[in-house]
Amino acid sequence: IYIHSAGNIRLKPSKLAFYILLFLTFLNIPPTIYWITYILNPQLTPSYGTRSFKWLSEFDAMLLNICAPAYPLLILTTLYAWLSPSIGKFVRRHVRLSIKCNSALNFSVDRQQSNSIPTKRLSLTSILLLSIALPIIPYLPSINPSFKPVSVDIHYYRIWLEKMPATNPWSALDYAFYGWENGNRPLYLLLLYALTNLGIPKDTVLNFEALYIAPFFALSVYLLAKRLSEDHTYALLATLAGLLGFNMTVGMMAGFFAAWTALILFYACVALTPELEKRSLKSLGAYLTL
Numbered sequence: 001i002y003i004h005s006a007g008n009i010r011l012k013p014s015k016l017a018f019y020i021l022l023f024l025t026f027l028n029i030p031p032t033i034y035w036i037t038y039i040l041n042p043q044l045t046p047s048y049g050t051r052s053f054k055w056l057s058e059f060d061a062m063l064l065n066i067c068a069p070a071y072p073l074l075i076l077t078t079l080y081a082w083l084s085p086s087i088g089k090f091v092r093r094h095v096r097l098s099i100k101c102n103s104a105l106n107f108s109v110d111r112q113q114s115n116s117i118p119t120k121r122l123s124l125t126s127i128l129l130l131s132i133a134l135p136i137i138p139y140l141p142s143i144n145p146s147f148k149p150v151s152v153d154i155h156y157y158r159i160w161l162e163k164m165p166a167t168n169p170w171s172a173l174d175y176a177f178y179g180w181e182n183g184n185r186p187l188y189l190l191l192l193y194a195l196t197n198l199g200i201p202k203d204t205v206l207n208f209e210a211l212y213i214a215p216f217f218a219l220s221v222y223l224l225a226k227r228l229s230e231d232h233t234y235a236l237l238a239t240l241a242g243l244l245g246f247n248m249t250v251g252m253m254a255g256f257f258a259a260w261t262a263l264i265l266f267y268a269c270v271a272l273t274p275e276l277e278k279r280s281l282k283s284l285g286a287y288l289t290l
Helices: 013-027 029-040 054-079 083-090 117-139 154-163 169-178 186-197 202-207 209-229 232-243 246-254 257-277 281-289
Strands: 002-004 096-098
Touching (some): 117 246, 186 202, 186 257, 209 246
């Protein structure tokens, strides 16, 4: 992102963001090694070497607590960024905002080779497989032999599903929108109801909720980032950040699956918005459906 102001002063925060992301990635490598080792051997006794990684995890959590209060402000800034040129013209300041993500980072690799069709398909397939594998880890027999629910909200979804009659879809629809707490998360509850009616065991549906959502979340993030940046590499990085971030870690434990589903629809709608300017009937139909 380049912000041009009086005096032709350029501000390029993209490289700063890249170096911060690189620093945080290296910061999480030691804890990641520890947790991978723990998955392979849950009976591992933390030695001095693994215990020394504890301060890195605490430092990473501290950074999250520092950045979290700024997230609403960043979201509002993103939503209303289009006002910046209008305000600049109104106060007679020459402010011009141009997004040039393709030239923000200077990679030494060949761009054409990295963006070839086989490479794109292989990298996207790898990320989708990662999105499927991550929700399974908490339910591995070596970690969770009794197959206990990991997420907090699974208990409530189980109660709601038991109160939805399986033989009468209209009664189930009425309960989803007007039953418990006057319709608490009705669309997501109907999604779980549909999966159970397909013959999938209820415990499997509830415990593996993230398994159904994560691939669609990865696709929606990829499509949105690809549409905004017009670059496959940046789209993959954004998808990895989404899968390895708040939704997969805290969301798995807290059960933020309904919010996760809402993000999927939101990202898909934002990705389709530019097509509406071209008056594409297919995009308009998909937009209205979402």
